[in-house]
Amino acid sequence: MESSEALFERAKKVMPGGVNSPVRAFRSVGLTPRFIEKADGAYIWDVEGNRYIDYVCSWGPMILGHNHPVIREAVEKAIKDGLSFGASTKREVEIAELMIDMVPHIEMVRMVNSGTEAVMSAVRLARGATGRDKILKFEGCYHGHSDCMLVKAGSSAVEEQGKPSSAGVPVGTAQDTLTAPFNDLAAVEELFRRYPGAIACVIVEPVAANMGVVGPDSGFLQGLRALCDKEGSLLIFDEVITGFRLAEGGAQSYFGVKADLVTFGKIIGGGMPVGAYAGSRALMEQVAPCGPVYQAGTLSGNPVAMAAGLAQLRYLHSHPEVYTALSEKASYLAQGLRKAAATTGAPVQINQVGSLVAPFFTPDAVHSFTSASKSDLKKYAAYFEKMLRRGIYLAPAQFEAMFVSYAHSAADLDETVQAARDVFAQL
Numbered sequence: 001m002e003s004s005e006a007l008f009e010r011a012k013k014v015m016p017g018g019v020n021s022p023v024r025a026f027r028s029v030g031l032t033p034r035f036i037e038k039a040d041g042a043y044i045w046d047v048e049g050n051r052y053i054d055y056v057c058s059w060g061p062m063i064l065g066h067n068h069p070v071i072r073e074a075v076e077k078a079i080k081d082g083l084s085f086g087a088s089t090k091r092e093v094e095i096a097e098l099m100i101d102m103v104p105h106i107e108m109v110r111m112v113n114s115g116t117e118a119v120m121s122a123v124r125l126a127r128g129a130t131g132r133d134k135i136l137k138f139e140g141c142y143h144g145h146s147d148c149m150l151v152k153a154g155s156s157a158v159e160e161q162g163k164p165s166s167a168g169v170p171v172g173t174a175q176d177t178l179t180a181p182f183n184d185l186a187a188v189e190e191l192f193r194r195y196p197g198a199i200a201c202v203i204v205e206p207v208a209a210n211m212g213v214v215g216p217d218s219g220f221l222q223g224l225r226a227l228c229d230k231e232g233s234l235l236i237f238d239e240v241i242t243g244f245r246l247a248e249g250g251a252q253s254y255f256g257v258k259a260d261l262v263t264f265g266k267i268i269g270g271g272m273p274v275g276a277y278a279g280s281r282a283l284m285e286q287v288a289p290c291g292p293v294y295q296a297g298t299l300s301g302n303p304v305a306m307a308a309g310l311a312q313l314r315y316l317h318s319h320p321e322v323y324t325a326l327s328e329k330a331s332y333l334a335q336g337l338r339k340a341a342a343t344t345g346a347p348v349q350i351n352q353v354g355s356l357v358a359p360f361f362t363p364d365a366v367h368s369f370t371s372a373s374k375s376d377l378k379k380y381a382a383y384f385e386k387m388l389r390r391g392i393y394l395a396p397a398q399f400e401a402m403f404v405s406y407a408h409s410a411a412d413l414d415e416t417v418q419a420a421r422d423v424f425a426q427l
Helices: 004-014 071-078 090-102 115-132 185-194 220-231 250-255 303-318 321-344 379-387 410-426
Strands: 034-042 043-046 051-054 108-112 136-141 175-183 199-204 234-239 261-264 275-279 347-355 356-360
Touching: 004 136, 004 410, 034 051, 034 303, 051 410, 071 108, 071 275, 071 303, 090 275, 090 303, 115 136, 115 199, 115 261, 115 275, 136 303, 175 185, 175 303, 185 199, 185 220, 250 261, 275 356, 321 347, 379 410
Parallel strands: 136 175, 136 199, 199 234, 234 261
Antiparallel strands: 034 043, 043 051, 108 275, 261 275, 347 356
């Protein structure tokens, strides 16, 4: 049996950092990554046979749990007919129709292959539809690794000139990306004043799930909607994480706010690599081949991926009790973790929105990237390691979410809370 440590040494010789996505390297927690061999329900097993209660859930798609029989059977059936055609299929039509039925305010859907691709395409559409170049995003919100999105805010309240946060991103590309603090409407208003008639869109994670979990303040999303209406800009909800997770209709129905464009990923693939963007017919018909905004993808609408996503969405659509159960499970977990922190005196904040949960090692409430950044990263790393040793698999970085799935049982949640209580006491 080859260990995770041995596999990681092999991997580092043939892949940058030994991984195909940076967070998997476990650098934020100072450990060797676990190499996973299989998963089922709420659990994953590493190559050495260790079982963990999984709160990463492939970073969100496994809302029903791993290896759900309905999805597995749909994939098994689909692969018998071939893996890829590079042509249109019935399932593409069916999943688009179902998404339109489930999500408010969307009339057309374009399938792509990842959340990054969905965001990149939606932003291009917003620029094409408005004839404007600048976009506005929020500090701490992650929208994939396309050039215009790899921009972070500076020390000022708002940033006039976008500065790349990655090597290889041209300064010229980043300069049209404006950044404001999350939950700060005044900063957004200031940017609109500075750049009248120039901002194509405001893009936001309705629940920021890439700085831990930070929900919108009361009125924040509604304020963005009003500002975009006033200024003639489009509002884009990046629902790669929240889409079909917060509710059947995503954040638009959960918060009662309409977005002009919505990006999806994660859950709509059922575990396969899928993304999508959607909006009104008037906007979406500006995309090629109907309109002048070009976007294409050889593997978009892959038949196996469509089978997995369609099976998962159909299950969610026909089982509304899933969302009630998810909310109850996540609330139970969050309350248990809060009680564990209070009992032990640990300075830990627990944020929860829907089935997304995150601990922050700070005594102060967390409602922005600035306050999230006050979390003690060394304590999180120690917490992660000790929880891992107890069979609890968490995100190997502070600024990520815990994903609660339908497969997590009360016993799983209780075991997690008890482990956290013990670890909090040690920390």
